[in-house]
Structure formats: structure tokens, C-alpha cells
Amino acid sequence: MNQPTNFQSNETGVANAPASLPRRQILAGSVSALAAAGLAGIGTAATAQTNPVVPKPLPAYVGWKDPNSLIVHSATTIETKRQAFGSGLITPAEQLYIRNNLPAPDSAILADRDAWEVAVAGVNQPRTLTLRELKSIGLETVAMVLQCSGNGRGYFPSKPSGTPWQVGAAGCVVWTGVPVRWVADALGGVSAGMSFMTGTGGEKLPDGIDPKSVIVERSVPAQAMTDAMLAWEMNGMPISLAHGGPLRLIVPGYTGVNNIKYIKRLAFTAQESEARIMSHGYRISPPGGKGDPTQPSVQEMAVKSWINGPGTDGLPVRAGLVQIHGVAFGGLHRVATVEVSIDGGRSWNEARFSGPDLGRYAWRQFVLAARLPAGNFNLASRATDVAGNVQPQGRLENAGGYNNTSWADHSVLVTVA
């Protein structure tokens, strides 16, 4: 709370800093041109705001969530509304997005949480552990951005198949459990030659088809175990069925799909899983192409930010002093700085962070005070992580619509009156 502001001073006017346009990834030419003209966002966020999806009710298994904060795409794909994100550091469970590759198991698995079993393999003393045993091994807590691999897919003009998420397939969540490396230590350490950590979900699989074609099983590089956790609490309460309770594998810095719900097997393996969701799903495929094991897997998250207000509810913003605010995170790295533009990226001003820093994997809230006269403004934010990676202007085009970190795509067109 070190940056006082008031009605008379400290505002940002129409700023004059030269635009900086880093291009770490393949830029989408047409959109970057729009952005350079200060008009990015018109065809994406702005359109979505003015053409709202017809509301669907919440499915019963998430009936405890806040319907006013959410967009129900389907029974297993539910998004947080951009204007519902507050500045409270942690996304409340009732606002958090849902993306399940398979329907959740029967809630009977929560009747005796401590009896849940996970088989641990690829260690020197492999065995099955109950959740009760895991709780005796250790207790740690981490705040982490949980983000669907396809968050931001809704901004791809190519309209990839899959849920057209805008910003709301993400949240910052607190997980409590036991670090995976403590579990591995308790079982004699990881066996030699294991390059991957592979988690297998406990969803019930449909009868009559090859399990590998549907099972949720993902591999991440073994070094991800350093900060990975077997978690039984989310935001201070036992993990709900919808979010993977009673036990979920948490891999900080990795996209949502790598955080295996209802985990029933954790294995250190020499090879990646052969499950289709690993071998062909969640791959960075060329536009129009299909996923295959030779392509990069969607795993580590990259630096990203977006603005959550004002004006994200589609209503006009009152002229005068406004507090432009949003969230920023670095994925694998800590976020270092955030800049905000009110002119679609022609000029930038550094925002300040508000509230405490919850660590490397959490998002931070940022704020920039600006005095806006009547007119139209294209608000954008651009984050930089401690490794010097800068959020790019354009998206990386790919068939699945994954990993969209484009600041231009995430800009917001607001009307000030």
C-alpha cells in the first residue's frame, strides 16, 4: 500500500512511451496489425461481450458454485466470467472454472477420503499408499495458477475445436498436501533412469473401448516433481469432487490437464505415457493439422496477464480516474513486472502490484490508475517474468488453440462516457 493516489494527481493520461513489440512467438499478422492501430480486441473480446452465450444452469455436481460468476459451456466445461474476477489473490472455489476430460467419478469416493489409495511406482520401494498415510508423511501448501491448456482459445480467429474459453479457464488456487519428493524419499527414492513423472486419473472408463483411448494419464518431465504435490485440500477445504478430490496431483507451472484428478497411480517412468491424451492430445500441431507424438506437448505455462476491469462487463465506464486492474503470472517463473496500455499497445506504463506475493507459481494482482476522458480505449496488459520473457503481442497459431498468451488478443475495448 505504498502508492497513494487521489482525485488530483498520479493518474496516467494518454501516455507517450514508444510501443515495444516483442515477438517471441509466431505472430498472427492481421491481429498484430490491428493492435498496432490500437484496435485489437474488437473482433474478439468485444464481440464475445456483446454476444453473450445463452445462460445454461449449473450441473448438479457443481450446484454449490456461484452461477452469477460463471459461463456454463457444457456439463464439464464451465468458465469464470472475466468481470467476476476480483482482486482477492485467490479464486474462490465457487468461482473456479471446471474442465473435466471425463465425467467425475461417483461421489461415493468421498465417503471415506482417508481410505483413497494411490499406487506409487518407479521408486525403489513401490507400494500403494492410502490418503491417511500420505497425510502422515508431510504437510505443505502452495498457491498456484491453475489454467486450462486451451484458455484463450476463444480469441483464435481459426475457431479451433474445443471450448472457446476467453480468460476464465484459470484461477489462482491454494493446494495443501504432501510434496511428491517427500513421498518418493519415503519410498526409497526414484528408481534410476526415470525421466518422467506420470499420473493416472481414477475416472470410471466407458466399457468396450481401449482404455488408452480415453484414460486421463499424463507425463511431465521428472524434474517437475521438485515442486509437485499430492494434494487433499483446495483453498483450505477438502478437495471437492469437481476439482479432483479426494486426491489430486498438483504440478505447479504446468497447464491444468497435467494436474491429475482422482489420482490412482503416480509413476516415475522411463517413457511418456502411451495414453492418447498424452500421445495425440494436447500437442502443438500446425494449423489444420492433427496431434502426434513428435509435436511439443502442452505442459509448461508461459508468462501471461490480462485486465479484469474496468469495462469488462460491457458497460460504459465513467470518465475520470479509474483503477485498471488485472492478474499476471509467469507460469514456470515468477512474474516480475506488468505494463498497461490504454491505446492498444502504442504506449505502456508500468503498473504496480497490489497485495502480498504468494510465491513463484501464484498470480499477482496489478493496478494502474488512469484518468480517462470520454471516448473509446483499448486496454491491454503485458507481463514480464523474472527470466526476462515478455508476454507476446501475438498468439502462437496451432490447431488446438492452446497456450494463447497474446496481449493483443486479451485486450479490452471500453467505452468511457
Next chain:
Amino acid sequence: MNQPTNFQSNETGVANAPASLPRRQILAGSVSALAAAGLAGIGTAATAQTNPVVPKPLPAYVGWKDPNSLIVHSATTIETKRQAFGSGLITPAEQLYIRNNLPAPDSAILADRDAWEVAVAGVNQPRTLTLRELKSIGLETVAMVLQCSGNGRGYFPSKPSGTPWQVGAAGCVVWTGVPVRWVADALGGVSAGMSFMTGTGGEKLPDGIDPKSVIVERSVPAQAMTDAMLAWEMNGMPISLAHGGPLRLIVPGYTGVNNIKYIKRLAFTAQESEARIMSHGYRISPPGGKGDPTQPSVQEMAVKSWINGPGTDGLPVRAGLVQIHGVAFGGLHRVATVEVSIDGGRSWNEARFSGPDLGRYAWRQFVLAARLPAGNFNLASRATDVAGNVQPQGRLENAGGYNNTSWADHSVLVTVA
């Protein structure tokens, strides 16, 4: 996550460090003797665990809360169960305690939150501000322990009148709003000679009686404004009616009653409020006495901790390695260290903190791994703040049952089998 543990090592046995018995406050002789014998808690927490209150349903205005996490004392006094506190840093709204001095206003006040008005006085340019205007002035976020002045009253053998709270009239909550000092700056600064910051609640007062006898109006020292805030979000969502929405005065480090709900007037004043809740309520009165303005007011919180598990559910704990965990906070100061005893305070071992530090006013989660054989154990925790204040063994006896920070009172008797 720097303190690995496993099945074979790193445990705490029956420790040998000499007991340290700091006595900052008046000790309750009989209980300190019990504690020295390793038996504190038998007559307090243990009794309450084995004689549970007959469950009452949640009142309608908090029907969205989690009934399994709460003890309903009355429609306006609802406590979090000790065993419901997780290790997730922040207390979810659905678990957070309720203590309202007056019934909540009609929910119609939430129909247009931004239209809520607060009169600001004792500044050089006094005026009434809408919540919409406040939002334009600034945006900040703070994590803070919110604790009822009477939390721990249930451990007083003298059975003071008032709700017999154990540990659960407290939570760690994230507030978002505008710092009070930025509001004061925007209105020309605080007028000269104002020693207090006085907040007035917007509850509807009963007809036919002197408003001063019932109105919720509290004064704190003016220096408390340094970190005070007019808040509109709690845990990232608009503040619920039950917790003081649409606008609440937040005074970090001060007990709950000083955080005025539905605030309608914020005044910098030369004198303390003459409302009865200030002049006679919430005073540290001698046992058997009544409150009066000459006695210390219940305001700043002091260093405190308690254990939340294992064994707080009253069930036997399995012998072997256990993770003893709880929360610790420093009130006005940052908490520095926590020690844990398994023998009622005869010996202590330093616990580690888990998870990120959310700042001076937040609580921290602590953990100590211990290997417990079958038998009875008295688990206690004792926190020290950065100013060197140590949580005392005994309570400060007072008529109202306020400010109980006794580590002996908060100890837990567990059976290990």
C-alpha cells in the same frame, strides 16, 4: 517446501528442552498449575469436544455457508469448528465465523452496491462518497486475521456472559478496497487535532430507544488509519451481507468489532465515540465487574496460535508419524516463530511454517512432524512475534472474557492408539 520428512526420520520424540513459561499477563493460577502438570485443556477444549452443542441449522442469511464446518450458537453468532480449519492460508467465506452485534440490514442494500454512501468527516474537505467514487480513488488488497474480541471466551472457567467461543471466532481473510489514508488525502487530509478514527455501522436501529445505546460505532487510535481500508471485496468477491457488504471498514490488527460493517460514516474525531458499545462495551473489566470508559478498550490483537490437528475432532489419532499443524499470528506485529509441545508445555520444539507469507496481519500455518506412540498427549503451541512478545501460558482474567491468548487454554488433549 524445504523440510523433507519421511517415515524413518525427522520426527520429534518426547522432547527434552526445558519449559519456558513467559508471563506477560496475569496468569490464571489453577490452570497454569494444570499446564505445568501436562494436563491443561482437560477441563476446557476436551470437555467441549465430548459435549457437543446440539446442532442448530444455519439461519437463512448465511444459508450459503458450509453447515459441516460451523457451530451455530445463535442466529448472529456462528463459529468455525476447530477441525474444519484447513491449511489453505485463507479461510473460505463459507467457513468463516459470524458475530453481528445487531441483525444484518435488509439485503436490499446490495441491490446497487456502487450507490452505497459513506460520509467522511474530520477531514479538510468533508463530503459523502459513493462506493463508485471510492473505487475510482484506489485499489489495494490485504490479508488479515479477523478475530472476535471474545474468541477463546469458552475457555474461561468463570463462564463470562457472551458466546463461549473456542478457537473458531477467527479466520484469515483477504480484503480489497481503498486505503483510508488515500481517501483522507483525496479529501484534503485529516483535520488537525483528531486522535481517533471512528466508524459507524449502517444497521437499522430499533425504534424507541436511545440510538447510542445500541448503535455499532467504534473508535480506534488515529494511527490505525495507516493500514485501514474501506473494503468492498472479501476473498475476491463482493462482500456478503453477513460480513458487512457492500462496504466495511477494515482495521488490520484490531479485533473484529472495530471492523465496522455497512459503514455509513467514517470520521476522524478528537474524542472516542460515546456509543455504549465503545464507552462500556468491549472493556477489560476486573472479574465480576462492569465495563466503564476508564478501563482499557478491546482493540489491538496480541500474538496467538493454536493447533488445528490432529485429534481436534475428538477421535483417536493413529500411532506413528503425525503432522501437528495449526495457525499463528501476531496481531499488530508479524509472527516470528512457533513452538509446539506434545507434553503440555514441559518441553517445546520449533515448528516450521508452511506456505507463503501473506504479510504482517495474516496468520501463518505451522507444522511440526512428531512420532507419537500410543498414549495420551497434550498438544500445545506457543507463538512469538517479531517484537519479541511471547504467547502467554495463562489468560488475562476479565469480566467479559476478552483477548484470550493463553496457550494452555488452547492446548488439545489427544489419545493416540
